[in-house]
Amino acid sequence: MALRLRLTAAGRSIKFNEFKLSKRQFSREPDKSTVNIPSTEIVTPLPPLTEPMPGLPTPIYSTSKFEGNTTEVTTLSNGLKVASEKRFGQFCTVGVVVDSGSRYEVAHPSGISHFLEKLAFGQTQKYGDKIKLLSALEKHGGICDCQSSRDALMYATSADTRGLSTITQVLAEVVLRPILSNEEVEMAQQAVAFDLETLAMRPEQETILIDMIHSAGYGNSTLGLPKICPQDNVAKIDKKTIFQYISNHFVPKRMVVAGVGVEHGALVEYVQKYFVDSPSAWPEVKPSALSPDLSKAKYAGGIVHEDCEVPLYPGSDLPELSHVVIGFESCSHQDDDFIAMCVLNMMMGGGGSFSAGGPGKGMYTRLYTNVLNRYHWMYNATAYNHAYADSGLFCIHASSPPPRLGDTVDIIVKELVAMSGHCPDIELKRAKTQLQSMLLMNLEARPVVFEDIARQVLATGMRRSPTYFIEAIESVTVDDVRRVAQRLLSTSPSVAARGRLGTMRSLQKIQDTISNPPPAPGRLSLFR
DSSP states (O other): OEEOOEEEETTEEEEOOOEEOOHHHHSSSOOTTSOOOOTTOOOOOOOOTTSOOTTOOOOOOOOOOOOOOOEEEEEOTTSOEEEEEOOSSSEEEEEEEESOSGGGOTTSOTTHHHHHHHHTTOOBSSSSSHHHHHHHHHTTTOEEEEEEOSSOEEEEEEEEGGGHHHHHHHHHHHHHOBOOOHHHHHHHHHHHHHHHHHHHHOSOOHHHHHHHHHHHHHOSSGGGSOSSOOGGGTTTOOHHHHHHHHHHHSOGGGEEEEEESSOHHHHHHHHIIIIIISOOSGGGSOOOSOOOOOOOOOOOOEEEEEEOOOOOOTTOOOOOOEEEEEEEEOOOTTSTTHHHHHHHHHHHOEEETTOOOSTTSOTTSHIIIIIITTOTTOOEEEEEEEEOSSOEEEEEEEEEOGGGHHHHHHHHHHHHHHTTSOOOHHHHHHHHHHHHHHHHHHTTSHHHHHHHHHHHHHHHSSOOOHHHHHHHHHTOOHHHHHHHHHHHHTSOOEEEEEEOOTTOOOHHHHHHHHHSOOOOOOGGGGGO
16 A cells, blocks of 8 residues: 655645555554564653753742733823833834814814815825835834724824834824815815715615714714715815814823833924924914814604615625614713723624634624624624713624515514623623723734824823723622623613614604513414
8 A cells, every 4th residue: 555645835845755564564463574672672751751860950030920010101291191011023013093073063164174184194294205204114114004983093104113203293293283285175076085985885884884973872962973974075175174174183281192112202302303492383373263072972762764775795795784783871981881882882782694714703793693693684783882071982783685674673673672781700701701801912013002092192191001901800790891881771772783774763752762671481482
C-alpha cells in the first residue's frame, strides 16, 4: 500500500518522499523476517513535570505587578481637556472629540454635522489643499477619519508615535483653522446628496429607522433632530451657515484632545502649542447669537411611519420586507441603571435570521430563541440601547414580509412585555459574561480605547477603568433586570415603521397590549 504526504505552505507544495508499507507490516502477526527485540529492553523514565530539570540554574521571577494602564487628564488654561493613556506599540491614535452633533442643530438647518463629516481634513490655513494635509500624515504612516453622532463629533488620526507633533498640528488646523472654500462646500453638497440617494436605494433600513425612532420619541428637538441631512437642506447649508455653527460649538470647554500610545507630557505640550498658543480662525467670523442649545431632551413617545416600497437585494431570492422599530425611554449613560440596562439589552440580543453561529454571536439570546428560531418568516429582530447624557432609547428593530408585519408587531410587543417577567439565573449569567467579554475585546482595539477615553472625559472629566465596569456588570441581579424592564415599560412607546404598512398595528393598540398583556398561553397552544 502506498501513502503519499503533501504539505502546502505559503503557496508552495512540498512533496515528501513516497514510501511503501507492506500488508505484512499492518498485520498483527509478527514478521519472521525481521529481527526480534528482546523483551528485557530497559526504558529510561522521563523526569516528572512537577520537578525542575536537573542541572539548570534556579529561575529568577519578576516581582513587578501589572497595575493596568491609567488615563491621565490635564485641563489647560482655556478649559480644553487633554487625556491620554500610554500603551506599548509603534503607532498611536490621537483625536479631538467635540460636544457637537445633530441634537444641537435646533437653531440651524439640520444636517450640518453630516456636512462636517464630508468637509473634515480639507484645506486649512497652514495646508493649502487637502493633498498637502494628507501628505503630512502619510510621512508618518498616518490615516484619518471623522464621524458624527447625535451628541459628538470625532476627528481621529492614527500614525507613528514619532510624528506626534505633526498629527497634533494637523488636528488643530482641521478643527480650529479650516478654510471651507466654496469648492469644498459644493463637493460636500454633492457627497451628501449622493449619500441620500444611496440610502434610498439600499435594502438596509437601519440608518433611516434610527432617525425615525428618535423623531418619534423626542419630536423635532434635541435627540429627535435628524442625523442625516434632510433633502430640502442640502442646498441651504453653505459656508456662512457652517461657520456660524462651528464658531459657537467648537470652543475649548466643549472639546477633548485624547491620545492612546503617547506620552502625556508630550501631548500636553503640543496641544498647548497648536491649540492654545496659535490663533484660531474664529476671530475672523462674525459673532453669532446662535449659541449652543443646552436644553434637556424630553421624551414623549409617538409614531413616525412611511408607506413605501423598500428596495430589494439585486439578484437575491429574499422577498420584499417591511420594517418596524418599537422603543421606550431608557436612561442616560450616567444613570445608576445604565449597566443593568446594558445587561438587559444583551439578554434580548438578536440579529438577522441568516447570522452564522459561533462565540459572541448571541445565538442563545431571547430574540433568537423565542423569535427568529420559531417564526421562519421573520428576517430580523435586534435590540438596541442608545444612551446619551440626559436620556436614552431602548428599542427592538424587526423586519418581515408586508403581510406578516402585524404579526411581527404582536410578537415583538410580547417579548418586550416578557422582559419584566421570569429571568433564569443561567440566562442572566450568560448575558453578563457576554457583555463583559464584548467590553474587553472591543478595548483591545486602539481606536476604540481612544473613543472611550474621549467620550468619558467629555461627559464627566475623568475615565473609569474597564475593571470598574466589569465589577458593575457582575453585580447586576435578576431583580435589577426586572426593575429596569419595568422602568422601560412604564414609559410611552415610540414606533417607527417603513415599507408597505397595510397590516401595521396602530400606536393605541400597541399601547393597550403593553398595558394589558394577554394571559400566558397554555401548553397545548403550540398545536392550535
